[in-house]
Amino acid sequence: MKNIYLSLVIFFIFTACQNKQENIKTNDLSHHLNNFSYQKNQIQKLENSFKDIVKSKNIILLKEYKKFYKENTSYFINGKNKVKYLNKAIKKLENKKNLRKKLNKDKSITSYKELAKQGNIKAQRYLVDFYKYSNTKESLKWLEILVKNNDIKSMKDYASANIYMIKPVQKQDIKKAVKVYEKLAILGELSSIMNLANIYEYSYHKKYIKQDKQKALKYYEEASSKNYINAQKKLLKIYLCKQCKPNRYDLKKANSLKKVLEINILQLREQKINVKKKNIIRNQKIKKSKKIKKTINRVKLKKEFKVKKTKALKMFHQIKCYDNDVAQASFSKECEKKVSHILRKYKKIEKINIIAVIAEDDNVLFNKLNKTSMTGIPLRIRNKIQNYLLKGLAKQRVIETSWYFQKTLKDYSKVIFANYYVHSKRKNKGVLIDFFAFQK
Numbered sequence: 001m002k003n004i005y006l007s008l009v010i011f012f013i014f015t016a017c018q019n020k021q022e023n024i025k026t027n028d029l030s031h032h033l034n035n036f037s038y039q040k041n042q043i044q045k046l047e048n049s050f051k052d053i054v055k056s057k058n059i060i061l062l063k064e065y066k067k068f069y070k071e072n073t074s075y076f077i078n079g080k081n082k083v084k085y086l087n088k089a090i091k092k093l094e095n096k097k098n099l100r101k102k103l104n105k106d107k108s109i110t111s112y113k114e115l116a117k118q119g120n121i122k123a124q125r126y127l128v129d130f131y132k133y134s135n136t137k138e139s140l141k142w143l144e145i146l147v148k149n150n151d152i153k154s155m156k157d158y159a160s161a162n163i164y165m166i167k168p169v170q171k172q173d174i175k176k177a178v179k180v181y182e183k184l185a186i187l188g189e190l191s192s193i194m195n196l197a198n199i200y201e202y203s204y205h206k207k208y209i210k211q212d213k214q215k216a217l218k219y220y221e222e223a224s225s226k227n228y229i230n231a232q233k234k235l236l237k238i239y240l241c242k243q244c245k246p247n248r249y250d251l252k253k254a255n256s257l258k259k260v261l262e263i264n265i266l267q268l269r270e271q272k273i274n275v276k277k278k279n280i281i282r283n284q285k286i287k288k289s290k291k292i293k294k295t296i297n298r299v300k301l302k303k304e305f306k307v308k309k310t311k312a313l314k315m316f317h318q319i320k321c322y323d324n325d326v327a328q329a330s331f332s333k334e335c336e337k338k339v340s341h342i343l344r345k346y347k348k349i350e351k352i353n354i355i356a357v358i359a360e361d362d363n364v365l366f367n368k369l370n371k372t373s374m375t376g377i378p379l380r381i382r383n384k385i386q387n388y389l390l391k392g393l394a395k396q397r398v399i400e401t402s403w404y405f406q407k408t409l410k411d412y413s414k415v416i417f418a419n420y421y422v423h424s425k426r427k428n429k430g431v432l433i434d435f436f437a438f439q440k
Contacts, residue, residue, distance in 0.1 A: 124142050162180075356421040358422070359429050
């Protein structure tokens with residue numbers, strides 16, 4: 001017995017460890033994305049851990065990585081292929097999910113079938129709807145069972161399906177429909193009594209059922225005796241018609257029916273008015289409750305957060321780093337010393353703005369191209385190329401300085417890059433760093 005207990009304990013510990021390892025892996029992978037700031041070490045880490053990323057079974061995480069690699073394909077080796085691999089992994093997981101759903105559906109259908117065999121009406125109705133378009137024979141089988149068991153809803157559906165050829169019924173059979181309506185009429189179902197009356201009155205289907213206006217009158221009278229307003233309206237027309245054939249004119253019955261109909265119509269109107277009033281009262285209550293909630297929330301917000309006057313930012317210091325050589329973008333050690341001195345001295349810095357400075361000497365690359373491979377290109381396009389090259393150099397100078405701030409500052413969000421560069425006439429090449437703080 002002791003050996004059995006020991007083996008069980010070891011098994012549970014082993015499975016728990018495996019689950020922990022999987023969770024740790026997924027957490028590590030998500031950590032890479034959250035703290036990514038385009039450094040070489042981070043890019044290498046992502047390159048090395050790509051196999052683990054593809055193997056992960058977390059669809060949400062894989063989709064995040066797919067987005068990330070789509071946006072940053074140029075930073076990774078075969079970035080586009082990596083996106084394809086991730087897409088394949090996501091599709092595999094989605095297919096597995098769909099299979100599971102199908103299996104669950106199949107299990108539920110088997111359980112519904114067992115219940116239906118036991119005589120459960122709800123399960124039988126479910127099977128009729130489930131197989132209506134995929135397997136009409138199966139659907140019709142269960143529908144006919146429901147009709148035999150006198151389920152009123154399915155009887156009505158079966159009758160109308162036989163008249164209008166609605167699935168699961170594939171062949172029109174009006175005699176079957178009439179038989180079902182007659183059964184429903186015996187049970188006292190008003191809409192089916194009215195349908196029978198209309199069939200015999202208007203003779204929609206002369207081939208199968210003969211016109212019988214006396215029979216129709218009986219059904220109309222039966223429906224009107226149960227205060228069915230549509231039947232009463234139709235009966236009134238029949239009783240008041242002198243020229244109609246066969247002659248069913250009856251003034252006494254018409255006058256008595258008129259009185260009953262007027263009372264029923266008034267009652268119906270009153271019911272509709274009462275329902276409208278109830279809805280209006282309910283909507284007013286809802287609006288009042290919403291207004292009260294809004295006012296309560298406003299009061300709470302005012303108490304919790306007292307509105308403070310916003311202070312204006314002001315530049316208090318500027319460093320000029322003009323140590324760069326021609327067409328270079330490195331951040332010098334002298335400039336590092338200057339910046340570190342200000343960061344130690346002023347601890348309440350709210351914003352740091354980096355602006356690139358470029359001189360005419362920086363056009364070395366453009367001048368080389370202009371001499372060798374730009375003959376025949378129009379002047380307008382040459383100027384554009386020159387502008388793009390200078391913008392690229394300016395961006396590189398700003399990025400180089402920003403890497404220093406990434407290392408030193410805790411809150412890197414304070415650092416802002418300017419979308420423009422300064423063109424120096426004095427041949428200054430480097431970066432301007434502006435430090436901002438709130439006014440006292």
